[in-house]
Amino acid sequence: MDRPFQINITNVYEIHMGSPYNDCEIELVGFNKAKLPRVGWQDKYAWSSDSTNLVLIKWNNEKNKPSFNLILIDTITGEIKESAKIMGLINKISLNEYRVKFNKFLYDKEGSSSGNLCCTIDEEYNFS
DSSP: OOOSSEEEEEEEEESSTTOSOEEEEEEEETOOSOOOOSSOEEEEEEEOTTSSEEEEEEEOOGGGOOEEEEEEEETTTOOEEEOOOEESEEEEEEEETTEEEEEEEOOOTTTOBTTBOOOEEEEEEEOO
C-alpha cells in the first residue's frame, strides 16, 4: 500500500549499551501538517490499514525508568494526540484506527531469575 509520506529514521543507537531497544530521530518526509518535537523516538511505528493514522513511540525515560508515550498522528488533519506515560519497552506495535496493540518488555525482579528476565506483556491503548 502506498503511504501518504515517508518516515525517515536516522541516528539510530542503543538506549543503553547492549540493549536491543533503540533511540533515533524521526523525520516525516513530505508531510508538513504536523511538526514532531525534537525528542528521543523508538525506531518502531505503525500505520492504520487506510494510512489515515500513524502511531510513533516517544521515549519517556525519566529517572532511568524505561517508559514511553504513544503519539497518534492524523495524516489528514495533522492533529497529534499523546497517550499517558506507559512503563516498559515496546517489542511489537500495530494500529487499528485508534486502537494501538503492542507487546512490551517490563522488567519484573520477582518474576526473573539469573539469565531469565521477566516479563513480556500484551497491552492495548485506545485513543478514541
